[in-house]
Amino acid sequence: MAKIQAPRGTHDILPPESRHWIEMERRTHELMRRWGFEEIRTPMFESEELFVRGVGQGSDIVRKEMYTFTDKGDRRLSLRPEGTASVARAAVEHGMLQPGRVLKLYYQGPMFRYDRPAAGRYRQFHQMGAEVIGSAAPVADAEIIGVFWAWLLEMGLQGLTVRLNSVGCPVCRPAYRERLRDFLRPKLEWLCGDCKERFEKNPMRILDCKVPGCQAEIVGAPSTLDSLGEECRTHFEEVQACLQAAGIRFEIDPGLVRGLDYYTKTAFEVHHAGLGAQSAVGGGGRYDGLVEEVGGGSSPGVGFSTGLERILLALEADGVAELAPPARPDWFVATVNSDARDEALRLVTALRRRGAAEMDLSGASLKSQFKQADRLGAAKVIVLGPREIERGVAMVRDMATHQENEVPLKELYTGGSESA
RNA sequence: GUGGGCGUAGCUCAAUGGUGGAGCACCGCACUGUGGCUGCGGUGGUUGUGGGUUCGAGUCCCAUCGUCCACCCCA
Numbered sequence: 235m236a237k238i239q240a241p242r243g244t245h246d247i248l249p250p251e252s253r254h255w256i257e258m259e260r261r262t263h264e265l266m267r268r269w270g271f272e273e274i275r276t277p278m279f280e281s282e283e284l285f286v287r288g289v290g291q292g293s294d295i296v297r298k299e300m301y302t303f304t305d306k307g308d309r310r311l312s313l314r315p316e317g318t319a320s321v322a323r324a325a326v327e328h329g330m331l332q333p334g335r336v337l338k339l340y341y342q343g344p345m346f347r348y349d350r351p352a353a354g355r356y357r358q359f360h361q362m363g364a365e366v367i368g369s370a371a372p373v374a375d376a377e378i379i380g381v382f383w384a385w386l387l388e389m390g391l392q393g394l395t396v397r398l399n400s401v402g403c404p405v406c407r408p409a410y411r412e413r414l415r416d417f418l419r420p421k422l423e424w425l426c427g428d429c430k431e432r433f434e435k436n437p438m439r440i441l442d443c444k445v446p447g448c449q450a451e452i453v454g455a456p457s458t459l460d461s462l463g464e465e466c467r468t469h470f471e472e473v474q475a476c477l478q479a480a481g482i483r484f485e486i487d488p489g490l491v492r493g494l495d496y497y498t499k500t501a502f503e504v505h506h507a508g509l510g511a512q513s514a515v516g517g518g519g520r521y522d523g524l525v526e527e528v529g530g531g532s533s534p535g536v537g538f539s540t541g542l543e544r545i546l547l548a549l550e551a552d553g554v555a556e557l558a559p560p561a562r563p564d565w566f567v568a569t570v571n572s573d574a575r576d577e578a579l580r581l582v583t584a585l586r587r588r589g590a591a592e593m594d595l596s597g598a599s600l601k602s603q604f605k606q607a608d609r610l611g612a613a614k615v616i617v618l619g620p621r622e623i624e625r626g627v628a629m630v631r632d633m634a635t636h637q638e639n640e641v642p643l644k645e646l647y648t649g650g651s652e653s654a
Numbered sequence: 655g656u657g658g659g660c661g662u663a664g665c666u667c668a669a670u671g672g673u674g675g676a677g678c679a680c681c682g683c684a685c686u687g688u689g690g691c692u693g694c695g696g697u698g699g700u701u702g703u704g705g706g707u708u709c710g711a712g713u714c715c716c717a718u719c720g721u722c723c724a725c726c727c728c729a
Contacts, residue, residue: 242720294727350655353722354729361729493728514729541729570687600687608689619687633689
């Protein structure tokens with residue numbers, strides 16, 4: 235039979251790597267508890283419409299990266315490409331948004347995008363993210379960037395940079411777009427093909443273009459920041475003041491434009507130096523129009539998301555060897571021959587109520603059982619053979635000191651002796 | 655989606671077009687009821703897959719799948 239491989243862009247998470255995932259999740263829950271966020275778990279597929287409206291028709295994600303299918307009931311469904319739209323949908327659907335109430339939620343799980351795979355980019359990948367919904371205040375933006383920053387430090391990462399920008403709001407953005415078009419129109423013929431297209435659809439993306447010719451043409455272009463309306467400008471200044479108060483360093487990056495259509499005002503990304511082309515470990519921003527877009531009342535929000543595979547790659551680049559060391563058994567119960575099997579089973583069952591205990595499952599020789607115990611890093615090996623069982627004792631060997639003592643079985647069962 | 659690199663044992667890698675190897679890992683033996691170190695031995699490959707060229711292909715050609723890099727985009 236021909237082998238079946240995992241689909242392109244997907245990957246199995248195997249031991250010992252799965253230990254790192256367990257540890258990341260454990261630290262996430264613990265940190266979020268301290269920051270007062272509660273977990274929300276939403277479906278991995280949703281109506282296609284949710285993402286079309288939420289993430290945006292114009293975004294690359296919706297235009298070419300969604301896994302969309304029709305189910306047996308003729309519903310158009312999409313595997314979720316990101317988490318925020320689902321959180322907003324669930325908050326609206328369950329009436330969690332009441333005027334004056336601030337919701338703090340986090341989520342964690344697989345996301346799906348039909349993208350060409352590369353290092354740090356997969357078709358099924360995992361994100362963790364958090365949202366503050368119900369507050370338009372700058373301190374909410376700082377709360378999100380702050381919890382993200384704390385989370386990154388909790389994972390043990392170094393060499394991180396926060397880039398911050400404001401992309402304006404539906405009031406001031408159109409005005410800025412026009413100013414930018416006016417500036418670029420005389421230079422249009424010198425721009426690359428992609429940028430000529432962007433000129434009509436999304437001229438702000440031109441600022442992000444990597445083509446050297448375009449870079450030269452945009453010198454002196456009006457900055458988003460100079461074109462912010464009064465409200466957006468004040469908000470941006472206040473966010474910066476809050477970040478300074480919270481002790482978070484950042485760089486202003488006027489070229490930072492995010493790929494999801496729902497962002498307003500604050501946009502940010504965090505980059506890691508050791509990651510190559512896919513250097514963003516996460517990002518986010520404010521989305522004051524999203525809740526309304528998915529059918530709720532007007533409710534402002536701000537959030538972040540981070541890619542867990544990239545976090546692991548960044549940790550590797552930082553030389554963090556082990557997020558979580560292997561679990562070592564306290565005891566390995568070894569049998570001299572098969573007559574001791576039942577006693578060993580009884581004993582290992584009893585020991586497992588108090589700690590981690592292992593026994594041989596393959597009928598291996600005593601020597602081989604010691605090798606197993608050594609490989610597992612067991613602290614002690616308990617030897618059961620005819621000589622011991624007859625007298626109601628077991629030989630207990632300390633693997634570090636090589637000391638062996640006879641211990642009555644009764645004590646091993648009750649944990650009554652220090653020697654066990 | 656565009657351009658390019660790479661697919662050989664579980665892992666990391668060798669093999670001028672001429673009988674596919676090594677290290678690590680795994681299993682066993684070294685006076686038979688005891689681990690790590692050492693020595694010796696062993697298991698393990700339809701060379702990603704399918705075609706083609708050739709007396710002969712891991713090696714050359716085509717296709718396909720996968721992977722990696724850059725672009726794009728982003729996490």
